[in-house]
Amino acid sequence: MDWLNENYLALYGAVVGTIALCLNFGRFWMLYQKSVRKLKVSAKVGDDAQRHINEAQKTDEFSGNLCGPVYKVTVVNPSHTPIHIQDVGLFIDVEGKIERLKCYVRSNTHNFLEHMDNTSGEDLAAGSRRTYSVWLSKEQAKCKLPKVVGSYVVDQMGKEYKGKFEATANIAIPSSTQVAQSDLA
Incomplete structure (x- = not known):
């Protein structure tokens, strides 16, 4: 519990950064799929x-x-x-x-x-x-x-x-x- 009190800001940054990374990868994947040419x-x-x-x-x-x-x-x-x-x-x-x-x-x-x-x-x-x-x-x-x-x-x-x-x-x-x-x- 002591560790959580000392590092809550780092933990918050890691969670938010991971979520942002997943959202950006999903956006990239959607744009990539739209640009694929297929018939x-x-x-x-x-x-x-x-x-x-x-x-x-x-x-x-x-x-x-x-x-x-x-x-x-x-x-x-x-x-x-x-x-x-x-x-x-x-x-x-x-x-x-x-x-x-x-x-x-x-x-x-x-x-x-x-x-x-x-x-x-x-x-x-x-x-x-x-x-x-x-x-x-x-x-x-x-x-x-x-x-x-x-x-x-x-x-x-x-x-x-x-x-x-x-x-x-x-x-x-x-x-x-x-x-x-x-x-x-």
Whole structure:
């Protein structure tokens, strides 16, 4: 008890200093977490994918080079800072090798469909989400659909974020008899 009477001011300073240290560390940690850049990405089959593939079977060779949109890639920015996106797409398995199938966006200058990395990219605001469309070439839509194994997004710093592909619907290339029967209907 005698020690407490002699050192109460030192004990008070130690307690207050410890509390201040904990509060400052908590404030630093909150600011650090707000500045961390992160993106979440996922992909799935589009709602009208089968209809677009069926239409690609019926059209002639002069109707355009693209079929779709077949797949949808959703990018979510859960961080507290806006992030500039350079590229979005899918990972596909082509004979055992993983390749990229890029999303198309409307360009600001021509309103044509272009790969995002050919345009200047897009800004994704903090806490927001955006869905991008993946179109297939007519050859892919008529011959063999790609085997999708994942999705990706690349920010302006070159950091790549990978995501999953949710196989929510089965799509298939219709046979020529199915296309002929649907023409009769």
